[in-house]
Amino acid sequence: xxxxxxxxxxxxxxxxxxxxxxxxxxxxxxxxxxxxxxxxxxxxxxxxxxxxxxxxxxxxxxxxxxxxxxxxxxxxxxxxxxxxxxxxxxxxxxxxxxxxxxxxxxxxxxxxxxxxxxxxxxxxxxxxxxxxxxxxxxxxxxxxxxxxxxxxxxxxxxxxxxxxxxxxxxxxxxxxxxxxxxxxxxxxxxxxxxxxxxxxxxxxxxxxxxxxxxxxx
Amino acid sequence: xxxxxxxxxxxxxxxxxxxxxxxxxxxxxxxxxxxxxxxxxxxxxxxxxxxxxxxxxxxxxxxxxxxxxxxxxxxxxxxxxxxxxxxxxxxxxxxxxxxxxxxxxxxxxxxxxxxxxxxxxxxxxxxxxxxxxxxxxxxxxxxxxxxxxxxxxxxxxxxxxxxxxxxxxxxxxxxxxxxxxxxxxxxxxxxxxxxxxxxxxxxxxxxxxxxxxxxxx
Numbered sequence: 001x002x003x004x005x006x007x008x009x010x011x012x013x014x015x016x017x018x019x020x021x022x023x024x025x026x027x028x029x030x031x032x033x034x035x036x037x038x039x040x041x042x043x044x045x046x047x048x049x050x051x052x053x054x055x056x057x058x059x060x061x062x063x064x065x066x067x068x069x070x071x072x073x074x075x076x077x078x079x080x081x082x083x084x085x086x087x088x089x090x091x092x093x094x095x096x097x098x099x100x101x102x103x104x105x106x107x108x109x110x111x112x113x114x115x116x117x118x119x120x121x122x123x124x125x126x127x128x129x130x131x132x133x134x135x136x137x138x139x140x141x142x143x144x145x146x147x148x149x150x151x152x153x154x155x156x157x158x159x160x161x162x163x164x165x166x167x168x169x170x171x172x173x174x175x176x177x178x179x180x181x182x183x184x185x186x187x188x189x190x191x192x193x194x195x196x197x198x199x200x201x202x203x204x205x206x207x208x209x210x211x212x213x214x215x216x217x
Numbered sequence: 218x219x220x221x222x223x224x225x226x227x228x229x230x231x232x233x234x235x236x237x238x239x240x241x242x243x244x245x246x247x248x249x250x251x252x253x254x255x256x257x258x259x260x261x262x263x264x265x266x267x268x269x270x271x272x273x274x275x276x277x278x279x280x281x282x283x284x285x286x287x288x289x290x291x292x293x294x295x296x297x298x299x300x301x302x303x304x305x306x307x308x309x310x311x312x313x314x315x316x317x318x319x320x321x322x323x324x325x326x327x328x329x330x331x332x333x334x335x336x337x338x339x340x341x342x343x344x345x346x347x348x349x350x351x352x353x354x355x356x357x358x359x360x361x362x363x364x365x366x367x368x369x370x371x372x373x374x375x376x377x378x379x380x381x382x383x384x385x386x387x388x389x390x391x392x393x394x395x396x397x398x399x400x401x402x403x404x405x406x407x408x409x410x411x412x413x414x415x416x417x418x419x420x421x422x423x424x425x426x427x428x429x430x431x432x433x434x
Contacts, residue, residue, distance in 0.1 A: 009261055033303055033404065034317070036253035038264035044226055047255035047264055049301040049321050084266040086250055089348050089408070089429060093417075095356050096363040098345050100251070104266050128315050131306050132402075139312050139397055146313040168414040180356055181420040185349075185429060186409035187250065191306070196400040197385040200310075203398040212306060212402060 010108050010159035019162040028105035028162055029054045032083035033131065033216065037061060037155075039079050039111075041068055052081065053126035059107060059155040060114070060123035070151030073111045079155050082106045088184040092169035093176070099165060101184060107160045114152040123152045133211035191216050227325050227376035236379040245322035245379055246271045249300035250348065250433065254278060254372075256296050256328075258285055269298065270343035276324060276372040277331070277340035287368030290328045296372050299323045305401040309386035310393070316382060318401060324377045331369040340369045350428035408433050 012018035019025070029035075035052045038045060048069060053060050059081055063070045073079075088101035114120050124147075125136040169182045191213045194205040229235035236242070246252075252269045255262060265286060270277050276298060280287045290296075305318035331337050341364075342353040386399045408430045411422040 009258060009263070033306070034301060034319075036255075036264050036266075036299060036301070038253075038255045038262035040257060040260075040262050041226060043257075044295045044325070045255035045257050045262055045297050046226070047253050047297050047299040047323065049253075049299060049319070051317060078261045080262050080264050082253060082264040082266060084251060084253070089250070091349055091352065091411075091426065093356055094363070095341060095345050095353060095359050096367070098348070098352070100268060100348075102251075102266070106264065108261070124312060128312050131315070131317075132308055135308065135315070136312060139310055140392060140395060142312050146311070150313070171414075171416070175357060176417045178357055179418045179420055181411075181413060181423050181426075182416070183411055183413040183422070185411045185426055187406065188409050189404065189406045192403035192405050194308075194398075194400055194402045196398060197388075199388070199399070200393040201396045203396055205400070206398050209308065209398075209402055 006159045006161070010161055012161055012163055017163045017165055019164060025105045025160045025162045026054065028085060028103050029083060031216070032085055035081040035083045037069065037079065037081045039069060039073070039077065041072060051127050051131065053123070053130040055126055057157040059157065060127055061153045061155060062124060062127055063151055065149060065151040067151065070153060073113070073153065075112050077111045079111050080106060080108045081155060086187045087166060088186050090169050090184055091182055093171045093178050093180040093182045097169055097171050099169070101165050101167065103162065103164050105160065105162045107155065107157045109156045109158045112154040112156055114154050117147065120147055120152045124150065131212060132208040133215060135208040138206050138208055189216070223376045223378070227378055229378055229380055234380045234382055236381060242322045242377045242379045243271065245302060245320050246300060248433070249302055252298040252300045254286065254296065254298045256286055256290070256294065258289060268344050268348065270340070270347035272343055274374045276374065277344055278370045278372060279341060279344055280368055282366060282368040284368065287370060290330070290370065292329050294328045296328050297323060297325045298372060303404045304383060305403050307386050307401055308399055310388045310395050310397040310399045314386055314388050316386070318382050318384065320379065320381050322377065322379045324372065324374045326373045326375045329371040329373055331371050334364065337364055337369045341367065348429060349425040350432060352425040355423050355425055406433070
């Protein structure tokens with residue numbers, strides 16, 4: 001997507017950190033575990049952490065049918081989601097140049113309540129398998145009453161952007177000779193070994209848990 | 218804070234996961250590296266990942282003076298911030314009961330542009346030391362021009378809540394005997410060994426880097 005084809009609200013202020021290509025944006029969306037979803041309720045901004053999954057230019061969200069975001073929305077309401085992968089604390093020789101290394105993606109769009117039973121089930125499968133690849137066929141089939149208790153919302157992407165900083169500190173050259181340490185403290189997020197709940201038959205952790213550990217490694 | 222003293226928008230829907238005591242909320246705010254800040258711009262919801270620091274019932278945010286959130290706000294605009302600490306993927310025997318373990322805190326309030334030079338410097342010190350404890354006195358003093366290029370926004374907290382899930386899967390009892398693995402895959406976030414930028418005098422990583430690794434361990 002060309003930056004200048006985007007509405008102003010979707011353009012980044014710092015062009016050197018911004019990316020607008022789908023590959024970069026989708027990679028960030030597909031690699032993160034949680035999205036921070038923003039919407040407006042009664043004139044106030046709301047930000048809710050949610051599981052999600054991307055399918056083409058749609059992001060699926062779900063919640064109990066009574067949650068604010070599901071119950072109170074109208075189709076076409078503006079909605080946004082930001083996902084952030086933190087990669088490091090950037091310590092510079094001046095307070096001013098302290099920063100973070102990260103990859104973040106923001107999508108802007110409108111809501112659509114998903115009502116088709118087939119799309120609902122597909123969305124729930126995608127959200128589950130975003131966290132645990134291939135999990136859907138490892139578990140018991142969904143009951144109708146469960147499907148009815150779950151609201152699925154589609155965020156139809158209208159504009160998207162990514163912001164990346166992956167670099168050492170950007171100190172002023174005249175500070176380089178100061179006897180002050182500067183560098184990056186890496187932030188590492190990983191999945192630990194699966195811990196069974198100790199209930200029922202003794203079954204080993206299935207492929208989905210191994211695939212998740214690989215995916216988010 | 219008593220739940221019923223809060224405005225409806227700040228009350229959680231699922232009472233068993235909600236907490237309203239300041240100790241729980243502040244602990245989450247003080248332990249996270251990044252906040253997702255929500256505001257409204259031109260009628261649209263915006264969510265921006267930001268560094269921050271809490272001081273009493275104020276959350277300080279900063280950005281270049283030209284950023285949207287600093288340049289376009291008016292004092293008293295509604296603003297919100299959510300911080301989320303992910304702790305595990307919860308794999309159940311049914312798709313329906315899949316979940317995440319996490320601690321999240323949301324603060325709602327209004328903006329105030331910080332203009333007093335003393336409060337600006339104090340806020341910038343707090344934000345830096347939220348990431349790197351005691352860092353401020355390790356670096357060179359701030360220039361006036363740097364202070365002028367940095368906008369500091371206070372989010373004055375009016376209402377806050379936390380949501381926690383820290384438990385094994387909550388399967389239906391009739392699913393317990395199915396030959397399906399269920400449990401938690403822990404999500405672990407940690408700081409790696411500091412990586413110097415290799416410029417200037419050879420100085421070892423200072424106390425702030427060790428303190429950060431302890432704080433976010």
